Amino acid sequence: MTENIEVILTQKNINPTAMRLLVLDFLLKQSSAISLTDLEKGLDPSDRITLYRALKKFEEKGLVHSIDDGSGATKYALCENDCEAGHHHDLHVHFFCNTCRETSCLPKHHIPQISLPDGFKTEEVNLIVKGICNKCI
Amino acid sequence: MTENIEVILTQKNINPTAMRLLVLDFLLKQSSAISLTDLEKGLDPSDRITLYRALKKFEEKGLVHSIDDGSGATKYALCENDCEAGHHHDLHVHFFCNTCRETSCLPKHHIPQISLPDGFKTEEVNLIVKGICNKCI
DNA sequence: CTGATTTTTGCAATGCTATTGCGCTGTTGT
DNA sequence: ACAACAGCGCAATAGCATTGCAAAAATCAG
Ligand SMILES: [Mn+2]
Ligand SMILES: [Mn+2]
Ligand SMILES: [Zn+2]
Ligand SMILES: [Zn+2]
Numbered sequence: 001m002t003e004n005i006e007v008i009l010t011q012k013n014i015n016p017t018a019m020r021l022l023v024l025d026f027l028l029k030q031s032s033a034i035s036l037t038d039l040e041k042g043l044d045p046s047d048r049i050t051l052y053r054a055l056k057k058f059e060e061k062g063l064v065h066s067i068d069d070g071s072g073a074t075k076y077a078l079c080e081n082d083c084e085a086g087h088h089h090d091l092h093v094h095f096f097c098n099t100c101r102e103t104s105c106l107p108k109h110h111i112p113q114i115s116l117p118d119g120f121k122t123e124e125v126n127l128i129v130k131g132i133c134n135k136c137i
Numbered sequence: 138m139t140e141n142i143e144v145i146l147t148q149k150n151i152n153p154t155a156m157r158l159l160v161l162d163f164l165l166k167q168s169s170a171i172s173l174t175d176l177e178k179g180l181d182p183s184d185r186i187t188l189y190r191a192l193k194k195f196e197e198k199g200l201v202h203s204i205d206d207g208s209g210a211t212k213y214a215l216c217e218n219d220c221e222a223g224h225h226h227d228l229h230v231h232f233f234c235n236t237c238r239e240t241s242c243l244p245k246h247h248i249p250q251i252s253l254p255d256g257f258k259t260e261e262v263n264l265i266v267k268g269i270c271n272k273c274i
Numbered sequence: 275c276t277g278a279t280t281t282t283t284g285c286a287a288t289g290c291t292a293t294t295g296c297g298c299t300g301t302t303g304t
Numbered sequence: 305a306c307a308a309c310a311g312c313g314c315a316a317t318a319g320c321a322t323t324g325c326a327a328a329a330a331t332c333a334g
Contacts, residue, residue, distance in 0.1 A: 036321090037320085047285075049322090112251075122266055126207060130259075130261045152311085156312075189292080209290070210292095
């Protein structure tokens with residue numbers, strides 16, 4: 001299975017270092033998006049900055065996308081496989097649960113077309129729905 | 138006109154202090170949402186914390202709403218007149234210009250209904266569109 | 275294999291933003 | 305005048321993001 005993880009990194013042109021294998025392994029086990037602090041706690045003891053740079057590298061190479069859910073800490077989650085280096089296609093809704101404070105990707109839920117006033121041009125859209133998740137009902 | 142500003146505060150049950158009159162006056166002059174730092178610079182020399190508490194009070198009383206546009210600093214803008222203390226109705230789209238970095242309310246552009254998976258319940262929606270604004274075309 | 279080069283890593287340090295505590299001040303009501 | 309209270313200014317703290325730099329590890333060239 002480490003083999004498997006290594007392949008994923010290599011296919012994305014990411015040098016599969018020990019630390020990166022650990023990070024990707026951890027990400028694969030998550031059911032929701034995680035913050036850098038979550039990652040740091042999950043892989044304790046590891047250097048926060050190194051983990052930060054691993055996530056940045058993954059993001060740059062199209063392996064993860066970052067989510068600003070308004071909690072103050074950026075969250076990270078694996079991309080669907082159609083993302084490429086420098087260009088993400090994560091145009092889906094993100095859900096933040098006000099109870100368990102977990103952030104989830106809803107890849108099946110695409111962001112609807114947003115009409116804008118004349119002269120405005122859309123480049124990206126960030127849609128966060130906050131409420132109660134299915135586990136907290 | 139100071140009279141006018143004072144009335145607005147009083148109607149929202151906000152004690153019209155000198156500092157709050159200045160803050161509201163400044164807010165009324167803006168064409169886009171502003172950060173605490175913008176306010177601080179605009180009203181220089183004023184104590185940042187006092188301004189912060191003025192904005193928080195305004196928000197609590199339904200006079201302004203805060204916007205998390207992903208820039209790292211919370212932005213504030215006056216509410217449409219239907220907001221009340223403790224309950225905002227600012228379900229409109231916000232636009233962040235990647236060029237001039239200004240954040241605008243688009244009160245005419247309501248957030249569409251977002252469908253969620255079974256078991257998820259919506260409480261609020263934050264929709265930020267990023268792109269080029271009409272002044273920066 | 276060995277020295278040079280590039281990549282990763284770990285740690286220190288910095289910059290912002292948000293938020294709270296607390297004492298001083300100025301206002302208000304008795 | 306005095307007590308009670310609201311508002312203000314300053315200090316301090318906490319958390320997150322980001323960069324610089326030097327040691328360590330992996331890669332490459334001769
Ligand atoms: Mn996502
Ligand atoms: Mn708005
Ligand atoms: Zn939940
Ligand atoms: Zn603009």
